[in-house]
Amino acid sequence: MARTSGSHSEITGPRLRAAAQALFARHGYAAVSMRRIAAEVGVQAGALYNYIPDKQxxxxxxxxxxxxxxxxxxxxxxxxxxxxxxxxxxxxxxxxxxxxxxxxxxxxxxxxxxxxxxxxxxxxxxxxxxxxxxxxxxxxxxxxxxxxxxxxxxxxxxxxxxxxxxxxxxxxxxxxxxxxxxxxxxxxxxxxxxx
Amino acid sequence: MARTSGSHSEITGPRLRAAAQALFARHGYAAVSMRRIAAEVGVQAGALYNYIPDKQxxxxxxxxxxxxxxxxxxxxxxxxxxxxxxxxxxxxxxxxxxxxxxxxxxxxxxxxxxxxxxxxxxxxxxxxxxxxxxxxxxxxxxxxxxxxxxxxxxxxxxxxxxxxxxxxxxxxxxxxxxxxxxxxxxxxxxxxxxx
DNA sequence: AGAGTATCTGAACGCGCGTTCAGTTCAATC
DNA sequence: GATTGAACTGAACGCGCGTTCAGATACTCT
CATH class of the missing domain: 1.10.357.10 (Tetracycline Repressor, domain 2)
Known part of the structure; x- marks a missing residue:
């Protein structure tokens, strides 16, 4: 469950979706890596899996x-x-x-x-x-x-x-x-x- | 230069283009590997580079x-x-x-x-x-x-x-x-x- | 028969992929 | 100030990627 006032950066979930949407639109789903998305959010790739089950x-x-x-x-x-x-x-x-x-x-x-x-x-x-x-x-x-x-x-x-x-x-x-x-x-x- | 009557299988060039076209259309350029295309042509991946400079x-x-x-x-x-x-x-x-x-x-x-x-x-x-x-x-x-x-x-x-x-x-x-x-x-x- | 050459194999290269996870950090709670 | 637990790091996993190339193969030409 996401917190209401986070410890490290908060609001990572929405930022993840926004970054993924922009990158998928620009380069295509298959051409964008989880690490690339994570970099956009300002986080390591593993952290994304707190918000999504997988890339698909x-x-x-x-x-x-x-x-x-x-x-x-x-x-x-x-x-x-x-x-x-x-x-x-x-x-x-x-x-x-x-x-x-x-x-x-x-x-x-x-x-x-x-x-x-x-x-x-x-x-x-x-x-x-x-x-x-x-x-x-x-x-x-x-x-x-x-x-x-x-x-x-x-x-x-x-x-x-x-x-x-x-x-x-x-x-x-x-x-x-x-x-x-x-x-x-x-x-x-x-x-x-x-x- | 392609020969007019080949040694191993001939007409590989056109078959390569046909296979790539079908696979790119079905799965997308980024999602199709050279090895997948080669398999469709009936050849190893390296052989494709006799006909194209690179995937791009x-x-x-x-x-x-x-x-x-x-x-x-x-x-x-x-x-x-x-x-x-x-x-x-x-x-x-x-x-x-x-x-x-x-x-x-x-x-x-x-x-x-x-x-x-x-x-x-x-x-x-x-x-x-x-x-x-x-x-x-x-x-x-x-x-x-x-x-x-x-x-x-x-x-x-x-x-x-x-x-x-x-x-x-x-x-x-x-x-x-x-x-x-x-x-x-x-x-x-x-x-x-x-x- | 022998030389020449177009074609292809099979292995290797370095690299980045998606995903996992033990361990660390830190605000909130008691 | 000890405990909790969500958020995140950093390293690792096995794997497949595009591409290269020495060597094998099989055909044509002389």
């Missing part, structure tokens, strides 16, 4: 907490009624959430193949739940005649891929503000599924 | 030849005149080309961070050239009034991200044929940039 468990926890947070944040969002409003809310939410967590997003998309089978299945299930959110919006909109989407599942994949791609080029110092980026993507998504 | 050079060559082929294939394609036809040609070409080479695509998008700086710059330049192809199509179409695209550069990023995403879900045994997948994406791209 560290990766899994980073990915799981990211997806848990993603789903929780979406569910906490106040919803409108129509499919069009829901799609706009989803688009803006997705762009904003992903721009706020570039490292976590990168890891969640790139390190799937480094998960052990059981962990992989758990993460895939969470991701699938999120994809289903958009899929349901598109299906409902198509049923109402608001959208022209023949295949809501694959359309959802296409839209999510497009939106997630924002993390590959957006920079805070760049020409576009976050609001402008949201508008840009919403304009493309809206037209792409329009009747 | 192998990765670089895989990525470079993929992007060279991509650009060459696009340039070899017969072109129509208008922006709309060009966009349709690009969309269908991109989907088809990427579905034909899932492993190479995966590597080219995921292993960028494992490239040494000089190699990274070379690969990025090729990727940038390809993005510019679409960017120019969108800009021309916007100038002609055929498209409504305020920012052709970022719209190009968004479209390419959407199209490349096809490799994450398409399976040959799946419900949709390649032609149907092309149609699905073309329908979304066409509407997304339409005036």
């Amino acid at each position: 468990g560290l990766l899994f926890e980073l990915m799981k907490s990211h997806l848990d947070e993603l789903l929780a944040a979406w569910e906490a969002l106040p919803k409108g009624t129509g499919a069009r409003d829901a799609l706009e809310a989803f688009t803006r939410f997705h762009v904003r959430f992903h721009l706020d967590r570039p490292d976590a997003v990168f890891i969640a998309y790139m390190e799937l193949r480094n998960l052990e089978p059981a962990n992989f299945r758990a993460i895939e299930a969470l991701r699938r739940r999120y994809e289903t959110v958009l899929e349901d919006i598109l299906r409902q909109g198509a049923a109402e005649g608001a959208f022209d989407v023949a295949d809501s599942k694959h359309a959802a994949f296409a839209v999510i891929a497009m939106l997630t791609g924002v993390t590959t080029w957006y920079r805070d110092e760049g020409r576009l503000s976050r609001a402008e980026v949201e508008d840009l993507y919403w304009s493309m998504v809206r037209k792409a599924v329009s009747a | 050079g192998l990765l670089f060559e895989l990525m470079k030849s993929h992007l060279d082929e991509l650009l060459a294939a696009w340039e070899a394609l017969p072109k129509g005149t208008g922006a709309r036809d060009a966009l349709e040609a690009f969309t269908r070409f991109h989907v088809r080309f990427h579905l034909d080479r899932p492993d190479a695509v995966f590597i080219a998008y995921m292993e960028l961070r494992n490239l040494e700086p000089a190699n990274f710059r070379a690969i990025e330049a090729l990727r940038r050239r390809y993005e510019t192809v679409l960017e120019d199509i969108l800009r021309q179409g916007a100038a002609e009034g055929a498209f409504d695209v305020a920012d052709s550069k970022h719209a190009a990023f968004a479209v390419i991200a959407m199209l490349t995403g096809v490799t994450t879900w398409y399976r040959d045994e799946g419900r949709l044929s390649r032609a149907e997948v092309e149609d699905l994406y073309w329908s979304m791209v066409r509407k997304a940039v339409s005036a």
